[in-house]
Amino acid sequence: xxxxxxxxxxxxxxxxGPRAVAAELVAAGAVSLREPLTAIAREFESRHPxxxxxxxxxxxxxxxxxxxxGAPVDVFVSADPRIVDRLEAEGLVAAGARRDVALNRLVVxxxxxxxxxxxxxxxxLAPGIRRIAMPAAAVPVGRYAREWLAARGLLxxxxxxxxxxxxxxxxxxxxxxxxxxxxxxxxxxxxxxxAARLAFRVPDTEHTRIVYTAARVGRAGPSADALLAFLxxxxxxxxxxxxxxKAP
Amino acid sequence: MSAGDILSxxxxxxxxxxxxxxxxxxxxxxxxxxxxxxxxxGKAFVRALVTLPMVLPPVAVxxxxxxxxxxxxxxxxxxxxxxxxxxxxxxxAALAAAVVGFPLATRACEQAFAAVDxxxxxVAGSLGLSPLASFFRVTLPLARRGVLYGALLxxxxxxxxxxxxxxxxxxxxxxxxxxxxGIWSRVQLGExxxxxxxxxxxxxxxLAAMWAGERWLRGDAP
Numbered sequence: 001x002x003x004x005x006x007x008x009x010x011x012x013x014x015x016x017g018p019r020a021v022a023a024e025l026v027a028a029g030a031v032s033l034r035e036p037l038t039a040i041a042r043e044f045e046s047r048h049p050x051x052x053x054x055x056x057x058x059x060x061x062x063x064x065x066x067x068x069x070g071a072p073v074d075v076f077v078s079a080d081p082r083i084v085d086r087l088e089a090e091g092l093v094a095a096g097a098r099r100d101v102a103l104n105r106l107v108v109x110x111x112x113x114x115x116x117x118x119x120x121x122x123x124x125l126a127p128g129i130r131r132i133a134m135p136a137a138a139v140p141v142g143r144y145a146r147e148w149l150a151a152r153g154l155l156x157x158x159x160x161x162x163x164x165x166x167x168x169x170x171x172x173x174x175x176x177x178x179x180x181x182x183x184x185x186x187x188x189x190x191x192x193x194x195a196a197r198l199a200f201r202v203p204d205t206e207h208t209r210i211v212y213t214a215a216r217v218g219r220a221g222p223s224a225d226a227l228l229a230f231l232x233x234x235x236x237x238x239x240x241x242x243x244x245x246k247a248p
Numbered sequence: 249m250s251a252g253d254i255l256s257x258x259x260x261x262x263x264x265x266x267x268x269x270x271x272x273x274x275x276x277x278x279x280x281x282x283x284x285x286x287x288x289x290g291k292a293f294v295r296a297l298v299t300l301p302m303v304l305p306p307v308a309v310x311x312x313x314x315x316x317x318x319x320x321x322x323x324x325x326x327x328x329x330x331x332x333x334x335x336x337x338x339x340x341a342a343l344a345a346a347v348v349g350f351p352l353a354t355r356a357c358e359q360a361f362a363a364v365d366x367x368x369x370x371v372a373g374s375l376g377l378s379p380l381a382s383f384f385r386v387t388l389p390l391a392r393r394g395v396l397y398g399a400l401l402x403x404x405x406x407x408x409x410x411x412x413x414x415x416x417x418x419x420x421x422x423x424x425x426x427x428x429x430g431i432w433s434r435v436q437l438g439e440x441x442x443x444x445x446x447x448x449x450x451x452x453x454x455l456a457a458m459w460a461g462e463r464w465l466r467g468d469a470p
Contacts, residue, residue: 026420031437056420058433066418070319071336166436173438194438 025223026054026072028063030079030140030212032104032168032186036243037077040236044227051223059167061138067092073217074224077101077231079168079186080140081213088215097225098215099232102245105187105210106144106202111178111195118182118199121152133171133180134162140210141168145184148207172196186210188244211248249434249442258449261426264338265407268345272353273399280357280398281387285366302351306411309347313340313416341417341424345406353402360394361387397465404457408450427453 029037034057041053056063060078064087067073076093078084081100087093110118116128124132135142149155163180165171172189174180175196182199190198214231216224230236237247283295301309315321317334327333334340364387372382388395410428417424419433427450434443 026423034437054420054422056418058419066336068320069314069335070333071418071420072333169438170436173436176438 023050024052024054025074025227026056027075027077027227028056028058028066028071028073029077030060030063030168031057031170032079032141032189033057033077033102033212033240034169035192036236036240036245039239040231043235043239044230047230048223048226053227059135059139061136061140062167067217074221075214075227075231076217077212077214078140079104079210079212080143081211083140084213084215087217093215093217097228098213099228100211100248101214101231101236102212102240103210103248104212104245105204106141106148106184106207107187107190108199108202109172109175109183109185109190109193109196110199111175111181112197113178114181116181120200121149121154121202123199124149124154124182125157129181130161131163131180132158132161133165133174133183135165135167135171139167141171141184141186144208144210148184148202151206191244212245249439249445254445254449256422257425257427257430257446258453260338260424261407261428262453264342264345264426265403267339267342268349268406269353269399269403271342271346272350272402273395276350276353276357276398276402277388277395280354280395281361281383283354283358284361298354299351301347306348306409307415310344310412310415313344313347313412317343317416335416336418336420336424338417338424341409341413341426342406344412344416345409346402348409348412349402349405352405353398356398356401357391357395360391360398363394364390393465397461400457400461400465404454407453407457 027037027041037057038055041055045051045053056073060080060083063071063073063076064078064083067076067087068090076084076087084093084098088095088098108118108121108124114128116126117123118126118129123129134145137143137146146155149158163174165174168186168189171183172185172193175183175185176194178195183196184202187201190196214228216228241247279298283291283298314335316323317327317340318324319327319335334343368386368390369382372386373379377385407426408428409426410432413424413426414429414432419425419429421430425433427446431443431446431450434440434446
């Protein structure tokens, strides 16, 4: 085989051919949903052969920006319904093509070996808390955390201690590694902590209601609609609850 | 992360690097030769332009490509009409890698052609070879080591590309997740050992490629 033929062969293999696309769905999910959404996708695949679900995870805001730029996403699960509202207003999510699938809560985690006692929001002001990991305000967990701290009148005082992270899991990873002293993370993410410890739970009366919303993005397709329905179904609810999420 | 995952990420990375290099080399050879053999006004500016993707922040290159290829850019209607949707595909990753690797290949080709004595070409011409034939039968064979070295530099830069690729191809495991993107996303997830495994693969590939280059393309270069 000539070099040209080999290159053509390689290109053919990596090219997203129409036949491959027909049996493949791309689901983009908030990174805090990583494990349950992976389990849900595998379950969906086993019930809808030969459909394959490719998963990509990140900050919901980043994923939404990719959708806007034309990423071939079929189903998007956001950690903040306001992000889906905006996509809907922009015509990227059809009216009605969305379902709330789960609820979450906020907790505060502390770095391993942190000496400063951390039992309530005001404790974050202690001089021993020098760095607080938090994503940008556009990222759902960054927004929920800021809204809570602002409601408690602490955000301005803490602004100088915030170190920006990429998304919810990166925030936890920063505390796990001891790069940050504390962080506001999802209760579900705190369960995955390796070294960081749970400092205290944020009362859910104090933070914005955290709702995960799944939406079909762009063109309608029977398998995309089936996945959306599956995400809001009984099987998915059970997997989400096993990961610590609550039903909406 | 399984060995299968690592293999598929590495395989995709190599395919993207190969596609980018295959696209770049013919252009780099033509442009490199032209820049060496022709004097014209504004040559310094053209060379600066050629080098630009190497010095720009890769993220800026990615944004530029996204703008050109995307649904909101100036060519959106053209892509729509042609039914081409490159953004967030492996093709977009290859294109990003090609743009970033292009200056390296072109610069190396320029050096390679500059080292070829023009008298060989003159002799070839006096013996009746057309300029094109003399290029392929005399100039290019004499410059081949430098050209191949440029191709290798382009390839290694392509397989390490991160910034531009992340913007224009996203990080879709199984479709666009290359080694560099995989390392980044795993570091973000706090999966340090998986990130380290991918780093080790990158290290091995990069070292193997550059060592082969030094050994066979630079060692006893004419």
